[in-house]
Amino acid sequence: MRDVAIIGVGMIPFGRRDEDSLMEMLAYASLKALDDAGLGDKTVDAVYVGNMGGGVIQHQTSIASSLVDRLNLLPAAAETVENGPASGGSAVKNGLLAVASGYFDSVLVVGGEKMREVTGWRATDFVATLTHPQAEYPYGITLPGMAGMFTRLYMEKYGVTREHLLAVSLKNQEMGALNPYAHVEMTLDRNGIFDSPHAVVNNPVAADPLHLYDLCPVSDGAAAIVICPLEMAKKLSKLPVLIAGFGQATDTHTLQEREDPTDLKAVTLAAQHALEMAKLKPADIHVAELHDAFTILEIAESEHVGFFKKGEGGKAAAAGKTRLGGQIPINVSGGLKARGHPVGATGVAQIVDLTWQLRHELPKHRQVKNAQNGLSVNFGGFGNNVLSFVLRRVEQ
Amino acid sequence: MKKEIGIVAYQCKQCGKLHYPFHDRCLGCRGREFEKIAPVGHAKLLTFTRIYNLPWGFDQRYLILGVAEFENGVKAMGQINADEKTPLQVGMVMEPSWEPVRVQAGENVYGLKLTPLS
Amino acid sequence: MPIDLELEAVLRPTQYPMATYPPKVITLANGKKMVIRQASREDVPAILKSVHPCLFIERDYYDIVSARLYGELLAWYRYRVKSEYCLMGQVDGYLVGVVNGRLEDEKVGMSYHTLAIDRGLRIGSHLFAAKMEYHMEYLNQDAVLIVAESPIGFRRWMIEYPLEKTTIPHELGGGDSYRLTREIYLAAKPRLVVGDRPVSQELMDEACADIKFADDDTIRERIAGLKGR
Numbered sequence: 049m050r051d052v053a054i055i056g057v058g059m060i061p062f063g064r065r066d067e068d069s070l071m072e073m074l075a076y077a078s079l080k081a082l083d084d085a086g087l088g089d090k091t092v093d094a095v096y097v098g099n100m101g102g103g104v105i106q107h108q109t110s111i112a113s114s115l116v117d118r119l120n121l122l123p124a125a126a127e128t129v130e131n132g133p134a135s136g137g138s139a140v141k142n143g144l145l146a147v148a149s150g151y152f153d154s155v156l157v158v159g160g161e162k163m164r165e166v167t168g169w170r171a172t173d174f175v176a177t178l179t180h181p182q183a184e185y186p187y188g189i190t191l192p193g194m195a196g197m198f199t200r201l202y203m204e205k206y207g208v209t210r211e212h213l214l215a216v217s218l219k220n221q222e223m224g225a226l227n228p229y230a231h232v233e234m235t236l237d238r239n240g241i242f243d244s245p246h247a248v249v250n251n252p253v254a255a256d257p258l259h260l261y262d263l264c265p266v267s268d269g270a271a272a273i274v275i276c277p278l279e280m281a282k283k284l285s286k287l288p289v290l291i292a293g294f295g296q297a298t299d300t301h302t303l304q305e306r307e308d309p310t311d312l313k314a315v316t317l318a319a320q321h322a323l324e325m326a327k328l329k330p331a332d333i334h335v336a337e338l339h340d341a342f343t344i345l346e347i348a349e350s351e352h353v354g355f356f357k358k359g360e361g362g363k364a365a366a367a368g369k370t371r372l373g374g375q376i377p378i379n380v381s382g383g384l385k386a387r388g389h390p391v392g393a394t395g396v397a398q399i400v401d402l403t404w405q406l407r408h409e410l411p412k413h414r415q416v417k418n419a420q421n422g423l424s425v426n427f428g429g430f431g432n433n434v435l436s437f438v439l440r441r442v443e444q
Numbered sequence: 445m446k447k448e449i450g451i452v453a454y455q456c457k458q459c460g461k462l463h464y465p466f467h468d469r470c471l472g473c474r475g476r477e478f479e480k481i482a483p484v485g486h487a488k489l490l491t492f493t494r495i496y497n498l499p500w501g502f503d504q505r506y507l508i509l510g511v512a513e514f515e516n517g518v519k520a521m522g523q524i525n526a527d528e529k530t531p532l533q534v535g536m537v538m539e540p541s542w543e544p545v546r547v548q549a550g551e552n553v554y555g556l557k558l559t560p561l562s
Numbered sequence: 563m564p565i566d567l568e569l570e571a572v573l574r575p576t577q578y579p580m581a582t583y584p585p586k587v588i589t590l591a592n593g594k595k596m597v598i599r600q601a602s603r604e605d606v607p608a609i610l611k612s613v614h615p616c617l618f619i620e621r622d623y624y625d626i627v628s629a630r631l632y633g634e635l636l637a638w639y640r641y642r643v644k645s646e647y648c649l650m651g652q653v654d655g656y657l658v659g660v661v662n663g664r665l666e667d668e669k670v671g672m673s674y675h676t677l678a679i680d681r682g683l684r685i686g687s688h689l690f691a692a693k694m695e696y697h698m699e700y701l702n703q704d705a706v707l708i709v710a711e712s713p714i715g716f717r718r719w720m721i722e723y724p725l726e727k728t729t730i731p732h733e734l735g736g737g738d739s740y741r742l743t744r745e746i747y748l749a750a751k752p753r754l755v756v757g758d759r760p761v762s763q764e765l766m767d768e769a770c771a772d773i774k775f776a777d778d779d780t781i782r783e784r785i786a787g788l789k790g791r
Contacts, residue, residue: 066621167713173499183465184521186555187545188498188507196493197511204534234682237593246756249691250591250684255495261591302465304511304519309491505721 049148053281053288053442054273056085057400062231062269062388070099070106070162073270074115077393078158081272082119086284092274093152095126098139098159099392102128104174105165121156132178133341134428135159136395137296137435140273144291147275154280159397160270161390171266175391178429180302192263194303194430195342196255201310202344203257205359210257212362214242216343217261219371220379224386226414231267231388262343267388271397278442286444287407292328292421293438295321301432312352315425318436319353322423326438330354333438334419335405336376337398339427340383346370349425350378353436377416380405395426399437406441447542450554453518454478462517485515487522487558489536494528501546512538512558522556530560537561575644578665583649583696586757587765590683594653597761597769598692601648601660605773606639609650612657612679612775615782623712624677630711630734631675634662646674649696651689655774659685661693663706671697671706672733673742676715679776680784687718691755698747707739723750 058080060073068076074097082088097112108114112126131138136159143157163171172190179185179194202208218238224230241251241261251259281288297317303309323329330353338353340346347361355376356364364370370378381387381401384394402422404410422439453464458475464483469476492510508524510532523545526532538558545555585599601609613635616628637643645665651658658680663673673693678686697703708725709732710716719725725740732739761769776784 167500167717169498169500169502169717172497173501176499180465186553187509187521187523188495188502189509189521190495190497190499192497193493193495193507193509196495197491197509200493200534201491232682234592236591237589240589240591240593244589246589248753249687249756250589252753253494253496255493255497257493300471302521304490304521305463305471503721505724 050150051278052144052147052275052291053278053285054275054291054399054403054439055281055285055288056081056083056087056274057272057403058084059229059271059397059400060269061229062267062390062393062397064164065162065268066164068268070102070108070111070160071114071118073162073268074111074158074160075118077160077270077272078115078119078156081156081158081274085274087154087274091121092124092154092156094143094146094155095121095124096139096143096146096155096157097126097128098131098135098137098157098396099128099161100130100132100135101161101163101174101391104177106162115158125152131433132428133339133389133391134395134426134433134435135392136271136397137424137426137428137437138395140395140399140437141294141296141435143275144294147277154274154276156272156274157396158270158272159393159395161392162268163266163390164268168266183302190255191430192255192258192342195344196258197303198309198430199257199342199344202348205310206362207359208344208347208362210242212347212366213258213262213343214238215366216340216346217241217385219365220340220383220385223372223380223414224382227382227387230382230386231265231269232382232386236261258342258344264341264384264389267390269388269390269393269397271393271400273396273399273403282442282444288442289403289406290440290442291437292440293322293325294436295319295325296433296435297321299432301429303430312348312431312434314431314434315349315352315427315436318434319423319425322436322438323354326421326440328421328438333376333421333423335380335402335416335422336378337381337401337422337424338378338383339394339425340379340385341389341427343385345427346378346383349427350376353423353425372414372416380414380416395424395435398424398426399439402439406439447554449483449540449542449556451483451518451520451556453481453483455481464518464520481516481518483514483516483518483520483540486561487512487514487538487540489532489534489538489558490519491534492524492532501548508532510558512540514540520556522558525557525559532560570641574641578645578668580645580647580665581700583647583692583700584759585761585766585769586692586759587761588688588757590653590685592683595765596651596653596658596685596688597765598649598651598689598757599769601650603639605650606635606648608773608775609635609648609657609660612781613660613677615778616677616679619782622714626711627675627677631660631662631677634674647696649689649692650773651685652769652773653680655768655771657773657775659689661689663693663697665701665703666707669704671701671703673706673708679781686715687754688756690719692757694742694747695755698744704744706742708742709736709739711736722754
């Protein structure tokens with residue numbers, strides 16, 4: 049299997065993008081990545097598009113086929129990849145394997161979603177379609193609802209508190225406000241969303257014990273990467289970033305069938321495989337993009353990937369260990385919480401942000417000093433299909 | 445007349461592992477033969493949440509959902525019959541029933557409802 | 563413009579006596595303080611300047627809400643509407659939101675509109691709640707009739723309070739009205755109505771100096787750009 053490197057990345061600002069169709073967003077992000085890779089007037093061998101909701105929300109299928117035509121990437125092989133909120137991660141994995149196998153030399157991976165085309169409650173219903181069709185969906189369960197039930201158990205087992213969740217929320221919003229690609233560019237004030245009695249309106253309960261600001265927003269957006277064999281990358285790019293490892297694992301569909309519903313086995317396994325492949329340990333990671341659709345998930349994932357012992361992640365967040373400049377900066381981009389979560393785009397956007405970090409391309413107030421290794425977790429379903437990637441800076 | 449709980453659980457004939465919902469192959473031993481088991485008795489609340497911002501199809505302000513375990517080990521999600529101020533806690537014993545949980549295409553959809561016993 | 567007071571006596575409706583809304587201050591999610599206070603008739607020209615750019619924003623029904631609000635405030639200014647009031651939300655002196663309504667009679671209020679100029683901070687929710695507080699607790703009314711143009715407003719209020727459905731037509735010809743009763747208000751109050759009184763002198767002085775409003779482009783960006791939630 050060949051080593052695979054990232055030679056181009058691009059994304060568009062996430063948010064509410066009424067003026068742009070899904071195809072437009074995918075195209076814009078793709079062109080940015082192609083230009084970044086120096087392939088602005090060339091084609092690629094294959095295209096993988098991560099998208100969860102095109103068929104449901106936009107009533108459009110075969111999105112990858114449409115995109116290659118739109119961008120004139122003909123006659124590239126092309127597929128749309130759907131894996132719920134891990135569609136982006138799965139698209140990256142498929143692209144990676146396609147290059148690693150030796151079958152394709154240049155691959156574009158793009159993830160995108162246009163969720164704001166429908167009202168909030170229809171978007172909520174759309175996301176809920178990933179739950180079990182008989183045992184969960186009919187009851188009106190939502191992803192925040194799944195997260196609420198999980199949070200209750202996690203709090204009871206490990207002593208995570210609302211203060212710990214608050215630390216994640218404040219950190220990620222603060223970093224999102226510095227990120228020009230972030231959906232939410234508003235810093236939160238602890239008093240306004242927690243201490244003050246007015247917080248009952250500012251930060252109402254969403255799915256208890258989670259509140260509004262424990263949840264990521266509903267976003268539109270797209271992100272893209274271009275990958276090729278490392279040896280080719282060294283000739284094409286001054287700053288290739290190696291995809292040093294990946295892992296993917298699944299778990300039971302329903303929360304109730306997990307032996308310990310607080311044990312995110314798929315996260316642990318996926319990250320373990322990725323780190324083993326990269327021949328690294330968690331302590332070797334300098335920057336991480338974890339899937340914080342809900343603040344509890346950043347805490348839980350930080351433990352399950354091995355940055356902190358079980359039960360220590362919340363305290364670590366509250367102590368500032370996951371801030372820029374801390375022991376392990378997590379979600380310096382603002383995470384899903386502030387950068388936003390167009391579900392199909394997220395897994396790719398995490399790779400884009402890590403690539404910028406490892407290229408040392410970001411402004412000082414967002415750059416992890418001398419970052420060499422990065423790790424991402426893209427959490428599909430409610431933890432029943434998880435991907436993890438380890439990226440490494442390649443010194444030329 | 446009280447409706448029978450419409451949940452069918454599946455016990456693997458090979459290793460005895462209990463499943464709900466259905467799996468074609470046992471989560472324990474990958475066996476394919478199952479005995480159908482009905483949930484028995486009351487249900488103990490394993491976790492719950494009060495959800496505001498409901499999906500399309502629900503017009504109420506909130507819903508309380510939970511996962512509970514029946515006396516014979518069957519676990520299932522259900523809607524909790526309580527208002528938002530009702531004190532709930534993990535471990536509470538619930539009375540299960542089979543009632544409309546939503547309306548789809550003009551028809552009632554039946555599902556598990558859990559009512560706190562005390 | 564010449565004013566004929568004899569004709570005005572015919573054209574101007576009688577006004578119910580209305581207690582003043584005592585100002586309050588709310589801490590927003592970003593830590594800023596929003597002062598909610600009652601506008602006077604003399605404030606209307608300045609408020610209209612803030613509302614004006616919203617007339618051309620289709621997003622989220624801002625155009626129709628602004629157009630109707632504009633007309634309502636102008637009607638109040640020109641003495642052509644009965645017992646109307648207007649509450650304003652100000653942050654650092656800047657107008658961030660406006661709500662208005664009127665008294666249908668001594669016991670029943672009519673909620674007009676809610677316009678949030680700064681978004682993502684629940685300003686609309688806070689101002690709408692302040693309106694309901696005014697009707698119920700300071701004007702001592704028993705019920706308020708409410709309609710909505712925007713699905714956001716509809717969802718928030720009809721379901722969050724929740725409001726009762728009626729068959730009373732919307733006075734501007736829209737969908738049927740919903741009703742907030744005193745009983746519903748009091749049950750919803752702990753989770754929807756907040757604010758501290760009295761407002762500090764410093765904040766009041768700032769709010770009561772000129773009403774500041776952002777320029778047209780900034781207002782359009784805040785509404786249509788939708789940065790923040």
